[in-house]
Amino acid sequence: NLSQKIFVRNYFDDVVRPYIIPLMIEKLPELPYLRDKSLYLAIVMRSRQNAYHEKFALIEIPSRSIGRFVILPSSKGTKAIILLEDIIKFNLPIIFSHFKFNHFDAHVFKITKDAEIDLDQEVGLNFVEKISKGVKNRRKGKPVRFVYDKDMNAELLDYLIQKLHLTRKSSIIPGGHIHNFRHFMDFPDVLVEKQERPSPFPHPAFRNKTQVSEVILKKDVMLHFPYHNFDPVIDMLREAAMDDDVLSIKITAYRLASNSKVINALINAARNGKEVTVFLELKARFDEEANLEWKNIMEEEGVKVLVGIPNVKVHAKICVIQKKVQNKLVQYGFISTGNLNEKTARIYADHCLLTANKALLMEVNKVFNYLSHWQLGDKPIEKTKHLLISPISMRNSIIHLINEEIKYAKQGHPSHIIVKLNSLSDHILLDHLYKAIKAGVKVNLIIRGILTLKEGMEKSKNPINAISIVDQYLEHARVMIFHNKGKEKVYISSADWMVRNLDHRIEVAVPILDEKIKRELIDIINIQLKDNQKARILDTDLNNNYVPSLRAKKVKSQVETYHYLIGKK
Known part of the structure; x- marks a missing residue:
């Protein structure tokens, strides 16, 4: 209507126009640098009086600076939302007014560039130099994926394919109009009142502001993010930095917050004369540049930074x-499923075991010893009794645990395996799960991402029960529970069941030895298995239907977990 048109015109002039930089491309032999995963508007302009007079242009949609979704003025009882690119389309006659065109055809597309860093090239460079050069070369990476509006006309599509030098090997995919689904994170709350996430609360062990080390040296503590706050992890490092009795800190880092409190605490520890060693993974995908910067900052402050192993991610x-x-020398520390990132800890669901258990930490030190000495070639990771470590023992240990459940099932004992992961695609472990199911073992899977199932497996006589929970928190934790004739073996892990994690990464899974914590973790997983609001059934037909709400009680597992944990004493 007229009021909405006036709004769109004014919004463009006041908000959008300063970000619009049209790029005329018909005379360019190839397109200039296009940002990876940014959205672009491809435009062909014509005159109705002269169909052969046409020009082509590109405009980057400034969705990084301006919200993608804009609420329009609407009549009472209705809500109208317009996309940012549609505001730009509406104003194309103004943007290109000096060309005197009166017909515009515009469609959105995005490209994904090759982001691989080839560490085998540039043999004259050291590992850090290769990573640094690879990050810089990403700007010049070739497009490997091209997603476009499916209603884009053939002429414009062919023109873009030619200009981008795309080949048949490239993925050229017709899509809808959104393309970047992450923008839905900022979708305006127009239909329901905005539901604020509840604030993280302190773990009962730290409600009295007790020193973290004092608590951990007496008993194990399990933090469940984002329900519990991340403060004890930061406080543990800050306290260590100031504690005259602390001698050393060893820690791994994969993805860090932009203004990392973790790094600040480690730097302060080094300034205070502690021996601080950080095993920083430079190959953390799309965090390479940030981690290179953190490396330089920490080294300038006296932190010893080790930067990973070629062809293997830590x-x-x-x-x-x-x-x-x-x-006496004592040790304490943590083993976690999630990154040392205080920002993502507010939205990623993870578990972190704070412990001073001598047996566990002795084995953690074996991992650190390997990371410190791998270049010498004479320090393989030693065998461990408790920790499952990839690529050394994790796969075989998991197979052994599955086979134990198979044995118990054949003996007539109740047997049950529960696995919660981000992704499960390792065929060797999947085959062992299928064997377990055929032997009568009950198997429950909670998989947020990739799950590779044999067709029809969920419909067989002994079905595999697989769900995915997608709610306001991202389910990032990895948990394994084996019934073990009623004496459950419970592990938390950094590893998904994928070839890359089990064969090409340093990963650690830790058994939960404290019976109270073990029961707490089992309770949380059982709450998730009862979810009938945000859980979907994973099947080979890819229907992903919601779990039917057959129970009288509606169970939204993240809400139930919050209430379960906040009631703990």
Whole structure:
């Protein structure tokens, strides 16, 4: 209507126009640098009086600076939303007014560039130099994926394919109009009142502001993010930085916050004379540049930074702090499923075990010893009794645990395996799960991302029960539970069941030895298995239907988990 047209015109002039930089492309032999995963508007302009007079242009849609979704003025009882690109389309006659065109055809597209960093090239460069050069070369990466509006006319599509030098090997995909689904994170709340996420609360062990090390040296503590706040992790490192009795800190880092409190605490520890060693993974995908910068900052402050192993990613989340207590050396630290990132800890659901268990930390130190000495070639990761470590023992250990459940099932004992992961695609482990199911083992899977199933497996006599939970928090934790004749074996892990994690990464899974924590974790997983509001059934038909709400009680697992944990004493 007229009021909406006036709004769109004014919004363009006041908000959008300063960001619009049209690029005339018909005379260019090839397109200039286009940003990876940015949205672009491809435009062909014509005159109705002269169909052969046409020009082509590109406009980057400024969705990084301006919200993608704009609320329009609407009549009472209705809500109208317009896309940012549609505002630009509406104003194309103004943008290109000096050309005197009166017909505009405009469609959105985006490209994804080759982001691989080839560490085998440039043999004259060291590892850090290769990563640094690879990050810079991404700007010149070739497009490997081209997604466009499916109603884009053939002439404009062919023109873009030619200009982008796309080949048949490239993925050329007709899509809808949104393309970047992450923009839905900022979709305006127009239909319901905005639901604020509840604030993280302190773990009961730290409600009295007790020193973290004092608590951990007495008992294990499990933090469940984002329900519990991340403060104890930061506080543990800050306390260690100031504690005269602390001698050293060893820690791994994969993805860090932009103004990382973790790094600040480690730098302060180094300034205070502690021996601080950070195993920083430079190959963390799309965080390479940030991690290179953190490396330089920490090294300038006296932190010893080790930067990973070529062709193997260090994805384990581990830390060991050594201190002197009454002339004795003691250790405490953590093993986690998630990154040391205080920002993502507010939206990623993860588990972090704070512990001073001597047996566990002795084995964590074996991982650190390997990371410190791998270049010498004479320090393989030693065998461990408790930790499952990839690529050394994790796959075989998981197979052994599955086979134990198969044995118990054949003996007539109740047997059950519950696995919660981001992704499960390792065919060797999947085959062992299928064997377990055929032997009568009950198998429940909670998989947020990739799941590779044999066709019809979920419909067989002994079905595999697989769900995915997608709610306001991202389910990032990895948990394995084996019934073990009623004496459950429970692990938290940094690793998904994928070839890359099990064969090409340093990963750590830790058994939960404290019975109270073990029961708490089992309770949380059982709450998730009862979810009938945000859980979907994963099947080979890819229907992904919601779990039917057959129970009288509606169970939204993230809400139930919050209430379960906040009620703990």
